[in-house]
Amino acid sequence: MTEFRPLHPESSMMSLGYDPFLSEGAIKPPIFMTSTFAFRRAVDGERYFRWAYGLEQRDPAEAMGLIYSRLNNPGLEILEERLALWDGTERALSFASGMAAISTSVLAHCRPGDSVLYSSPVYGGTEYLMMHILPGFGIQTHSFAADTPAEELASFAASLGSSLRVLFLETPANPTNRMIDIEETIRTIKARVPEGHSLLTFVDNTFLGPVFQNPLRFGADLNLYSATKYIGGHSDVIAGAITGRGNILEPISVYRTILGSVPDPFSCWLLLRSLETLKIRMTEQAKNARILASRLQDDPRIEAVHYPELLPPGHPQRLIYEKQCSGPGAIVAFEIRGGKAAAFKFLDGVRLCKLAVSLGGTESLVEHPATMTHSDVPTDIQFSVGITEGLLRLSVGIEHVEDLWADLDQALARAVDEPAVTR
Numbered sequence: 001m002t003e004f005r006p007l008h009p010e011s012s013m014m015s016l017g018y019d020p021f022l023s024e025g026a027i028k029p030p031i032f033m034t035s036t037f038a039f040r041r042a043v044d045g046e047r048y049f050r051w052a053y054g055l056e057q058r059d060p061a062e063a064m065g066l067i068y069s070r071l072n073n074p075g076l077e078i079l080e081e082r083l084a085l086w087d088g089t090e091r092a093l094s095f096a097s098g099m100a101a102i103s104t105s106v107l108a109h110c111r112p113g114d115s116v117l118y119s120s121p122v123y124g125g126t127e128y129l130m131m132h133i134l135p136g137f138g139i140q141t142h143s144f145a146a147d148t149p150a151e152e153l154a155s156f157a158a159s160l161g162s163s164l165r166v167l168f169l170e171t172p173a174n175p176t177n178r179m180i181d182i183e184e185t186i187r188t189i190k191a192r193v194p195e196g197h198s199l200l201t202f203v204d205n206t207f208l209g210p211v212f213q214n215p216l217r218f219g220a221d222l223n224l225y226s227a228t229k230y231i232g233g234h235s236d237v238i239a240g241a242i243t244g245r246g247n248i249l250e251p252i253s254v255y256r257t258i259l260g261s262v263p264d265p266f267s268c269w270l271l272l273r274s275l276e277t278l279k280i281r282m283t284e285q286a287k288n289a290r291i292l293a294s295r296l297q298d299d300p301r302i303e304a305v306h307y308p309e310l311l312p313p314g315h316p317q318r319l320i321y322e323k324q325c326s327g328p329g330a331i332v333a334f335e336i337r338g339g340k341a342a343a344f345k346f347l348d349g350v351r352l353c354k355l356a357v358s359l360g361g362t363e364s365l366v367e368h369p370a371t372m373t374h375s376d377v378p379t380d381i382q383f384s385v386g387i388t389e390g391l392l393r394l395s396v397g398i399e400h401v402e403d404l405w406a407d408l409d410q411a412l413a414r415a416v417d418e419p420a421v422t423r
């Protein structure tokens with residue numbers, strides 16, 4: 001190498017933030033299964049606490065010490081440095097779950113009397129937080145459908161005035177892959193809130209980030225993740241993460257310390273393991289998903305497929321996809337002919353794919369949103385957001401694509417009385 005060039009994130013995932021010679025030469029960071037850390041001298045303990053509680057600004061030349069695993073832990077610090085690199089942000093914070101990341105972030109930035117405007121549909125846990133938890137703290141929440149006309153959205157935002165504190169978006173939305181134009185939505189709303197009013201935009205980036213989408217590039221203030229999904233990627237850990245600017249993350253970090261929504265050392269270690277293969281997993285999963293989605297689209301046993309790359313050129317959703325995303329991800333939603341009865345026969349017929357909720361893991365999972373993940377959504381809303389009786393959500397894994405297709409094909413044959421297409 002003749003000149004200095006920053007490394008790509010996938011090149012740094014095996015080394016960033018870790019010095020093997022501080023740990024007996026171990027190539028992988030050990031798991032520091034300890035709740036507390038010894039201070040060399042009393043003055044060190046005093047300084048670390050002053051910095052940790054923000055009583056004194058730390059000179060960047062001085063190293064923060066380890067205190068107690070609800071505040072910091074070596075694995076947690078390495079993990080956060082690596083997460084920040086993926087999104088190119090100043091800082092990242094990790095959490096005990098995706099819901100811990102979302103709830104801690106909202107609570108840290110909202111006060112009684114503030115309001116939150118959120119897109120619909122959102123993840124079920126997020127919906128519950130908005131509908132049932134935040135109002136109890138005096139935080140008003142309002143949802144808007146992803147396809148609300150700009151003018152209608154703008155005047156609704158204007159009616160909230162300076163109470164509007166957080167705009168919360170989830171795109172692509174679960175389970176239909178419906179996308180929201182992040183930049184346009186922020187512009188529409190900011191044009192109608194009082195001049196100089198601070199409004200923060202949080203985007204749940206679980207479906208495509210950090211490999212295929214970075215909402216911060218489109219004006220969002222915070223990326224939120226269920227790290228249980230693609231970041232963890234092996235269906236063996238529950239965790240969450242956020243990335244963004246230091247000044248937005250700092251109050252959230254204080255709330256995390258006090259609410260205790262921090263991940264444990266073993267979860268951090270599992271996520272470090274996972275980040276090493278994040279890009280190849282997501283890329284391979286998307287490659288498989290593309291092939292399966294287009295075969296499903298051509299199959300007479302299927303009524304419709306919802307997958308960004310299958311959108312026709314010029315379709316408004318396709319324009320959002322082309323602007324905002326660098327890949328389609330690996331969630332394929334499709335509607336089987338024959339409604340719920342056929343959908344259930346299909347689910348009972350899969351062999352390689354597993355019938356389970358969750359997504360983003362190495363194994364393919366399939367489920368029925370109307371009766372499972374989205375069963376608490378009222379029927380009329382289910383209908384209006386496209387959660388039909390025959391809709392299935394497939395999270396595509398890294399199995400061989402022909403084995404996956406053979407499995408889908410045989411399960412479709414059991415479920416729908418239509419001759420299979422010959423290929």
Ligand SMILES: *Cc1c(COP(=O)(O)O)cnc(C)c1O
Pocket residue numbers: 097098099100123125126170174204206207225226227228229238239240
């Ligand atoms: C799973 C999920 C969550 C919640 O994450 P947990 O890790 O289960 O707490 C939030 N948002 C989206 C889009 C999800 O898929």
